[in-house]
Amino acid sequence: MCAKRTVPLCSLRPAFCTAILKKIRPVRAPIAAAGRGRIVFSSNGTPIRATGTRVVAQDNPWVSWASGIAAGLFATLFPSDCRLCGAPLINISRLPVCEDCLAAIRPITGGLCSICGERLVSPLVFATESCSTETAEALCGLCSRLEPPYVKATAYGSYDSGLRELIHLLKYNQVRPAANVLGRMLAEAIEDLQPLFSGSEVLVVPVPLHVRKLRQRGFNQSDLIARAALKLKAATGGFQLSAGLLERRRETKSQIGLSRHQRRENIRGAFVVVKPDEVNGREILVVDDVFTTGTTVSECARILRRAGASKVYVATVARTLKTEAQHAMRESEIEARSAMAAAG
Numbered sequence: 299m300c301a302k303r304t305v306p307l308c309s310l311r312p313a314f315c316t317a318i319l320k321k322i323r324p325v326r327a328p329i330a331a332a333g334r335g336r337i338v339f340s341s342n343g344t345p346i347r348a349t350g351t352r353v354v355a356q357d358n359p360w361v362s363w364a365s366g367i368a369a370g371l372f373a374t375l376f377p378s379d380c381r382l383c384g385a386p387l388i389n390i391s392r393l394p395v396c397e398d399c400l401a402a403i404r405p406i407t408g409g410l411c412s413i414c415g416e417r418l419v420s421p422l423v424f425a426t427e428s429c430s431t432e433t434a435e436a437l438c439g440l441c442s443r444l445e446p447p448y449v450k451a452t453a454y455g456s457y458d459s460g461l462r463e464l465i466h467l468l469k470y471n472q473v474r475p476a477a478n479v480l481g482r483m484l485a486e487a488i489e490d491l492q493p494l495f496s497g498s499e500v501l502v503v504p505v506p507l508h509v510r511k512l513r514q515r516g517f518n519q520s521d522l523i524a525r526a527a528l529k530l531k532a533a534t535g536g537f538q539l540s541a542g543l544l545e546r547r548r549e550t551k552s553q554i555g556l557s558r559h560q561r562r563e564n565i566r567g568a569f570v571v572v573k574p575d576e577v578n579g580r581e582i583l584v585v586d587d588v589f590t591t592g593t594t595v596s597e598c599a600r601i602l603r604r605a606g607a608s609k610v611y612v613a614t615v616a617r618t619l620k621t622e623a624q625h626a627m628r629e630s631e632i633e634a635r636s637a638m639a640a641a642g
């Protein structure tokens with residue numbers, strides 16, 4: 299143990315030194331963890347690609363050796379547990395989430411509505427009238443009766459378990475490096491939409507927060523995620539971030555527990571197109587962290603279309619997917635959407 303007399307730093311900063319010593323993990327922890335897999339370095343907090351593919355370790359044995367030593371030292375000096383599963387972390391990363399938890403986050407699979415991305419339950423599949431039988435696209439009951447104001451909404455993963463927790467880490471625990479991983483997932487979701495784009499530059503508009511909430515949180519998570527995704531798209535181009543295009547002028551209550559009608563009333567008039575000149579005739583991609591009921595992105599799409607946008611698309615990192623039981627409640631949603639459309 300270092301004492302004041304033997305280590306000069308401790309005589310200056312005894313409290314700091316004591317804190318560091320207390321943080322040192324017992325020797326067994328990093329050794330036990332080191333045997334679980336290869337040590338991977340990440341400079342941006344994303345040791346794993348969104349697809350779950352593991353980052354390939356350096357081929358150079360000296361680099362791998364040095365990396366291993368550094369990672370072991372890091373884990374000893376700054377012990378931390380995965381914020382999702384509690385396992386000790388062995389990687390140098392700004393994101394306190396283990397590889398296994400990140401790899402467990404998978405894209406949505408299975409039959410989805412071709413417009414809103416909702417999970418399809420077989421009896422509710424409809425074909426679009428304009429399509430031939432071979433190319434007919436499946437629609438959910440809601441979209442088959444009344445099309446949303448956006449062309450298509452796509453999401454990377456289901457809003458549950460690990461992905462939900464990762465989003466919460468960013469939004470409620472201020473773990474900003476999570477935005478890099480979520481941005482990669484968003485970039486993958488955007489790829490689904492790209493065949494639909496006309497070829498001209500698409501304006502990317504993150505769903506804005508009210509200024510009061512922005513001050514309270516310190517950042518808009520949708521904005522951070524959109525920026526991270528567009529960095530990955532920078533090589534191919536075709537996107538322009540326009541974070542100030544929409545403004546949230548009115549604070550809205552939490553949508554949790556509200557009926558479809560109440561959600562619509564809650565969100566209506568909350569957003570304003572600040573720069574209508576930039577919207578006219580443009581294709582716009584609205585970006586958000588989560589698509590829950592679609593009320594928020596639909597309202598954004600509605601006012602953007604009203605301001606002259608030629609087409610509006612939606613991409614989110616996650617989406618809530620309904621169970622069969624919840625599908626049974628769709629009738630009330632259809633009524634509410636009809637009312638929303640009638641009101642213009």
Ligand SMILES: [Zn+2]
Pocket residue numbers: 380381382383384385395396397398399400
């Ligand atoms: Zn974990």
Ligand SMILES: [Zn+2]
Pocket residue numbers: 411412413414415416437438439440441442
């Ligand atoms: Zn749908």
